[in-house]
Amino acid sequence: MSRPLSDYDKRKQISVRGLAGVENVSDLKKNFNRHLHFTLVKDRNVATPRDYYFALAHTVRDHLVGRWIRTQQYYYEKDPKRIYYLSLEFYMGRTLQNTMVNLGLQNACDEATYQVPQRQPAGAGDGVLGRWDWGGGDGEQDGTNPSSSCPPWQVEEADDWLRYGNPWEKARPEYMIPVHFYGRVDHGPDGTKWVDTQVILALPYDTPVPGYRNNTVNTMRLWSARAPNEFNLKDFNVGGYIQAVLDRNLAENISRVLYPNDNFFEGKELRLKQEYFTVAATLQDIIRRFKSSKFGSRDPVRTSFDAFPDKVAIQLNDTHPSLAIPELMRVLVDTEKLDWEKAWDITVRTCAYTNHTVLPEALERWPVNLLETLLPRHLEIIYEINQRFLDKVNAMFPGDLDRLRRMSLVEESGIKRINMAHLCIVGSHVINGVARIHSDILKKTVFKDFYEFEPHKFQNKTNGITPRRWLVLCNPGLAEVIAERIGDEYISDLDHLKKLLAFVDDEGFIRDVAKIKQENKLKFAAYLEKEYKVKINPNSLFDVQVKRIHEYKRQLLNCLHVITLYNHLGAKAHPSRCFSPSVPPQAAPGYHMAKMIIKLVTAIGDVINNDPVIGDRLKMIFLENYRVSLAEKVVPAADLSEQISTAGTEASGTGNMKFMLNGALTIGTMDGANVEMAEEAGEENFFIFGMRVEDVEEMDRKGYCAKDYYDRIPELRQVMDQLSSGFFSPKQPELFKDIVNMLMNNDRFKVFADYEAYLKCQENVSALYKNTKEWTKKVIKNIATSGKFSSDRTISQYAREIWGVEPTHHKIPAPDDPREYG
Secondary structure, X not given: OOOOOOHHHHHHHHHHOOOOOOOXXXXXXXXXXXXXXXXXXXXXXXXXXXXXXHXXXXXHHHHHHHHHHHHHHHHHHHOOOEEEEEOOOOOOEOHHHHHHHHHOOHHHHHHHHOOOOOOOOEOOOOOOOOOOOOOEOEOOOEEEEEOOOOOOOOOEEEEEOOXXXXXXXXXXXXHOEEEEEOOEEEEEOOEEEEEOOEEEEEEEEEEEEEOOOOOOEEEEEEEEEEOOOOOOHHHHHOOOHHHHHHHHHHHHHHXXXXXXXXXXXXXXXXXXXXXXXXXXXXXXXXXXXXXXXOOOOOOOOOOOOOOHHHHEEEEEEOOOOOOHHHHHHHHHXXXXXXXXXXHHHHHHHHEEEEOOOOOHHHOXXXXXXXXXXXXXXXXXXXXXXXXXXXXXXXHHOOOOHHHHHHHOOEEOOOOOEEEHHHHHHHOOOOEEEOOHHHHHHHHHHHOHHHHHHOHHHEEEOOOOEOHHHHHHHOOHHHHHHHHHHHOOHHHOOHHHHHHHHHHOOOHHHHHHHHHHHHHHHHHHHHHHHHHHOOOOOOOOEEEEOOOOOOHHHOHXXXXXXXXXXXXXXXXXXXXXXXXXXXXXXXXXXOOHHHHHHHHHHHHHHHHHHOOOOOHHHEOOEOOOOOOHHHHHHHHHHOOEEEEOOOOOOOOOOOHHHHHHHOOOEEEEOOOOOHXXXXXXXXXXXXXXXXXXXXXXXXXXXXXXXXXXXXXXXXXXXHHHHHHHHOOOOOOOOOOOHHHHHHHHHOOOOOOHHHXXXXXXXXXXXXXXXXXXXXXXXXXXXXXXXOHHHEHHHHHHHHHHHHHOOOOOXXXXXXXXXXXXXX
């Protein structure tokens, strides 16, 4: 029997079909050696694996630079509308592989340097905070990652991802921008001035982001905080050296450390500084670029802002960059001297807002006293925006004081706060959710008053994923067998996958898809044995839940099922299924319950994985330090994807789409994008269970009593009694009392209500998994109907329906081709 093909061999096969273009291998080798010698100043006798990585990265980057410059030249000469996507968090993943795939260099680089080690991806932890500019972001120096030194508990340690430099970024000190904090506001005859401020400089760092085979290279701009040279120079001169250095460090802390709490708002001054720093630098950059249209020019060409919304679109990714709205108003009114009505019209037509959560504890509400100290002029502007907005609401709903209170940007109860989601809605021309059910919930509940007031503003834009990284790059075997049947056009138009429906009953294709999945599982099982010392049966069902640890995502429901299955297996001589759950990602560092859930998962795994009676019939593994490069191993190997959040709580999800595209079947509730995925594939090809949104709402009205389920369901009672008695923590019997107490008395997400339906659905999974052919047919149907969930479709919809631009497949001439513009 022939050995399974390695990923390298498969990529080589793919290149024959044009999925990875051919480049001059000798030139790559020559440039690789040149960078090793002249950029890194090393030879092969002393070069480290990191040096080889940097040499290869610089070699590949060389192929980007000409395209990058030509793209900017094209934009300046054609003067199109520019889109700026403002976000404070994102996952980049490996830049090197992504660039090689998009430029068609993968095969040539494999040939030239196939033994060069890979480097860890930037931003491995949950959201290396602050980044997008296509627009802007903070250039955070340290994120937080769980430490592997103490596996049973999550312990955070710094992820100093810039320690050795970053070969992909280019500092642009010539575009350093001042950002102001604190101070006071002067209202004089010459207008309003924000004076006596503390100034921090924003230093831009640009990273090239290549399109797929179109010679377009856009820019991701990050901002790093720098103290100005004159910072406390007076103190320095009179001998206050230490204090001057400490103050300088304090100023630069803005971009030094990640603010890690996720889906839970913490009103801390440093976080507010980070948010304002990002948008203030970005907006000055946007306006400078708008004013000048000649490439490289800093001299203003445009002096009127009438065309600003026709040339600039700003997308606010959640409320983190919401201060862009009052900041743009401040610049237009105070600096550019526009009247309020004109400035407000420009601002609203320019800005659009994407909401990402319905959880009230995640919505930003900044204390007024903090804004008053840090950004006094912006607070004045927010008050003015609010007053004018409430006047309009009152005109439409006269005398409805309760509605005015609910819709106000200023929350008066308790500590006076500014509701940043309300600010985003009022200051944007479009508000969108990220899945159809999520957008409907926004209109019906969370932002109901605003929808009734301005229904034309609300849209839906279902999330998507890129097939380049999440199929071609991470699952080359599957990418190849698909290309053999339908060609490779699906890589840039994922709707072509529908052609696979013609192969659902094709014995050869069924066999090939099943074989690829088994090869991926073998590789992942070997990885788990090496990294976690747990031997997995590769023929077992790989049941995977990849989610941030949060109560609404219901990792606890998964845990209850695993314990129930363990109890059943212990009582039976012949199990009905083999089961290998893995629950990867980490918790936000300040979230106690999430950390307890991690501890529970590891404790359950310790008992199950070391039980000789169970053997290899059931294993449970928690994967540490979850990151994009680990996802690229997990996703292709999964058989079953867990999407089990309480209906109405998950905005969309994108992991669900990655698993679907890579041939995992989904067990899930009708929540987030699951609804549309089940629509596309057919509910008969999904494992749907549990309450729908209407059922949850009805239960909220009637009341949810966990004890009723505990008393009625013997299996559930046994599991809960095991947790209460310390069965999984014999040395600390009360270790999981907080989890037990929450599930029994204070479970907002109603885990017990879906327990029975979940167990029954899992039995259906087990039964189908025994029939490899029928299972694989459903897999093929899922892959074939996943085309809707391409990020290409998502961005095209944003472009047409929000930003007012038409997507184009135009290919900019390569650097060595003649220019066809200008």
